[in-house]
Amino acid sequence: MIIADRKPAGELLEMVKDCNRILILGCKGCVTVCNVGGTKEVGVLASILKIARNKEGRPLQVDEKTIERQCDPEYIAQVKDLVGQYDAVISMACGVGPQFLSEAYPDQRFFPALNTTSFGGALQHGIWSERCAGCGTCLIHHFDGMCPIARCSKSLLHGPCGGSARGKCEISKEVDCIWDMIVKKKMEKGRLEDLTKMKPNKDWRTARDGGPRKSVREELVQ
Amino acid sequence: MRLSYPSNVKVIQVPCTGRVDIIHLLKAVEDGADAVYVAGCMEGECHFLVGNLKAKKRVQYVKKVLQELGIEPERVEMFNLSAGEGPRFAEIAREMVDRAKALGPSPVKMKKAA
Numbered sequence: 001m002i003i004a005d006r007k008p009a010g011e012l013l014e015m016v017k018d019c020n021r022i023l024i025l026g027c028k029g030c031v032t033v034c035n036v037g038g039t040k041e042v043g044v045l046a047s048i049l050k051i052a053r054n055k056e057g058r059p060l061q062v063d064e065k066t067i068e069r070q071c072d073p074e075y076i077a078q079v080k081d082l083v084g085q086y087d088a089v090i091s092m093a094c095g096v097g098p099q100f101l102s103e104a105y106p107d108q109r110f111f112p113a114l115n116t117t118s119f120g121g122a123l124q125h126g127i128w129s130e131r132c133a134g135c136g137t138c139l140i141h142h143f144d145g146m147c148p149i150a151r152c153s154k155s156l157l158h159g160p161c162g163g164s165a166r167g168k169c170e171i172s173k174e175v176d177c178i179w180d181m182i183v184k185k186k187m188e189k190g191r192l193e194d195l196t197k198m199k200p201n202k203d204w205r206t207a208r209d210g211g212p213r214k215s216v217r218e219e220l221v222q
Numbered sequence: 223m224r225l226s227y228p229s230n231v232k233v234i235q236v237p238c239t240g241r242v243d244i245i246h247l248l249k250a251v252e253d254g255a256d257a258v259y260v261a262g263c264m265e266g267e268c269h270f271l272v273g274n275l276k277a278k279k280r281v282q283y284v285k286k287v288l289q290e291l292g293i294e295p296e297r298v299e300m301f302n303l304s305a306g307e308g309p310r311f312a313e314i315a316r317e318m319v320d321r322a323k324a325l326g327p328s329p330v331k332m333k334k335a336a
Contacts, residue, residue, distance in 0.1 A: 043245050047248035048291070051251055
């Protein structure tokens with residue numbers, strides 16, 4: 001799923017400093033799964049903002065609503081009669097939400113409550129880790145199910161660098177060296193020669209390097 | 223036991239402190255409470271195994287949030303005691319009331335219009 005973290009309260013208060021009535025719009029998609037933008041978290045943020053503004057002596061009216069997702073026009077359309085009633089709307093979805101809302105309702109201001117970080121999954125409840133960099137040309141079959149683009153700090157494709165030590169990346173002891181893991185697995189499975197095979201250069205045009213991407217399913221487009 | 227504790231403590235009973243969530247603590251602060259505390263079972267003795275540990279984490283989170291907002295984190299606290307410790311319950315109530323008095327009224331209370 002898409003993983004995100006909530007922006008600090010100070011930053012959000014600055015965004016709404018000239019507002020008297022706002023709406024916080026949550027999302028039941030990825031941000032609910034990583035416990036940062038669902039119904040519960042919308043409630044917590046609403047309370048935090050009200051506490052801060054009461055303390056300043058300038059109360060803020062905060063309404064709360066959570067919709068299914070903010071990345072599909074049919075769900076964005078559901079809030080058509082709601083968004084105009086406020087001085088601004090805080091979207092608690094990933095980066096897609098505030099943008100889709102801004103395009104659909106150009107007369108309203110939509111602020112992002114979250115800093116969207118990566119594609120990943122849960123290691124355990126409460127801890128989410130990046131696994132995919134969205135490079136557009138998946139190569140994990142060459143690396144026994146591990147992705148060096150996303151999980152190597154330098155996105156190296158040919159092996160570990162000199163900074164790999166005791167299975168950890170030189171940038172932090174908390175980051176595993178994915179190349180250490182790939183080589184160990186290849187050795188274990190007797191497939192180490194795979195890494196010596198010549199492969200064509202990676203085509204980075206399918207990644208962010210090639211510009212914003214669009215996916216089209218011709219069979220579905222009406 | 224007929225012990226007494228300060229009358230400005232409002233007790234909200236829950237089946238387990240694991241039921242207490244972040245929003246409950248924040249709403250108390252938002253509505254002007256000078257202090258909020260959670261009194262749960264001794265660690266390791268939770269009937270529902272880890273409810274009191276969850277409450278402890280949530281209290282820590284709320285303390286962090288209050289600190290960020292410039293409100294004293296001492297206004298929110300977690301305590302652990304056994305259900306049989308009546309005197310300790312009264313002692314905790316007195317401690318938090320004294321703490322609230324020392325910290326002064328909550329800065330969140332809306333100033334009444336002149």
